[in-house]
Amino acid sequence: MEKKFTIQSVADRDSVDDLFVISNADIREGKRGQYITCTISDATGEMACKIWGVNGQNERVQIAYDAICDGMVYRIDGQASVYNGELQMSINDGIDHIAHGPVDHFLLEPGDFVFSPANCTKNREDILRMAAGIGRQGLRDIVERVFATYDSFFFVPAARGKHHAYRGGLAEHTLEVVRYTESILTGTEGITADRDVAVAGALMHDVGKAVCFAEQGFSYSQLPIYFLRGHISPGISIVEQAAQDVGVGGQDLSHLLHIVQTHHGEHGDPKPQTVEAWTVHMADNTSALLHEVASDIEDTVPGEGRFGPKVKGPVFRYPEPSRMQNGTSSLPDTEKNGSQMRLGV
Numbered sequence: 001m002e003k004k005f006t007i008q009s010v011a012d013r014d015s016v017d018d019l020f021v022i023s024n025a026d027i028r029e030g031k032r033g034q035y036i037t038c039t040i041s042d043a044t045g046e047m048a049c050k051i052w053g054v055n056g057q058n059e060r061v062q063i064a065y066d067a068i069c070d071g072m073v074y075r076i077d078g079q080a081s082v083y084n085g086e087l088q089m090s091i092n093d094g095i096d097h098i099a100h101g102p103v104d105h106f107l108l109e110p111g112d113f114v115f116s117p118a119n120c121t122k123n124r125e126d127i128l129r130m131a132a133g134i135g136r137q138g139l140r141d142i143v144e145r146v147f148a149t150y151d152s153f154f155f156v157p158a159a160r161g162k163h164h165a166y167r168g169g170l171a172e173h174t175l176e177v178v179r180y181t182e183s184i185l186t187g188t189e190g191i192t193a194d195r196d197v198a199v200a201g202a203l204m205h206d207v208g209k210a211v212c213f214a215e216q217g218f219s220y221s222q223l224p225i226y227f228l229r230g231h232i233s234p235g236i237s238i239v240e241q242a243a244q245d246v247g248v249g250g251q252d253l254s255h256l257l258h259i260v261q262t263h264h265g266e267h268g269d270p271k272p273q274t275v276e277a278w279t280v281h282m283a284d285n286t287s288a289l290l291h292e293v294a295s296d297i298e299d300t301v302p303g304e305g306r307f308g309p310k311v312k313g314p315v316f317r318y319p320e321p322s323r324m325q326n327g328t329s330s331l332p333d334t335e336k337n338g339s340q341m342r343l344g345v
């Protein structure tokens, strides 16, 4: 079957019949009976999808759900529509194509289906260069030992639906966190901070995620360790083991573990207690939040606001600055007139 639609080409009210990867499938109970929520994707992006089936025939929904294997490619025969400002796919009659199971992925071209805006090769080189740039040998040895042991770090996603949720997302997010950490420390006057331990902490803060995902089909599935232990506790184990392997202990190891343990900031336990730990927490938040806002804004048109499902609050897209003429305001008419901006909630 030749691919005619890509995620990027699908528009509101399109009737779509094409091949896409299914991931994050979950079965739910709705007013009309059971339905499936999932994400469909190809190399150009991803989209939310609901599989309703026909007139609450729950057994057909269950059969389809049982036939879904995360990361595999299915024939998606449905209707695209905008819901809460976001384009999504709805499948009714096409449910039987899902129930027939996945297309043999060895017959497919991975380049058509693997979604990853990240440049894995370059990100890996940049991260290894940052690790090599850590001045104190003990910290550098720990970080380099971890990267030599966990190659998966450079390919797994950073999450399953929030920020950097694509192949290579963890490395890309980590790279940003190191850059923000360095910028915060450089930009802050009158505060003494240990750059080496902050950079090592930024590089290691999410390292536990390297063991939380497994490649499956054209995507990554979440392993039980992720929902049973989260990613901080496996990260602590990884750093401790690497430190033991290279024979490093003492204050540097203690501070590095404190940064990994507390990088969720106010929401963690314990909370950060050093300048370096707070810096990594803020850098982590900045990287995650900016990607979530950008992703929520992606489908809006200039001058449009809506409820952002990732930031769980309103987001707004201003027109491009190039559309301003001779200093005239580029504010949308809605705001100039004092009326409410259009929100999809």
Ligand SMILES: [Fe+2]
Binding pocket: 205, 206, 231, 263
């Ligand atoms: Fe984290």
Ligand SMILES: [Fe+2]
Binding pocket: 173, 177, 205, 206, 284
């Ligand atoms: Fe993070």
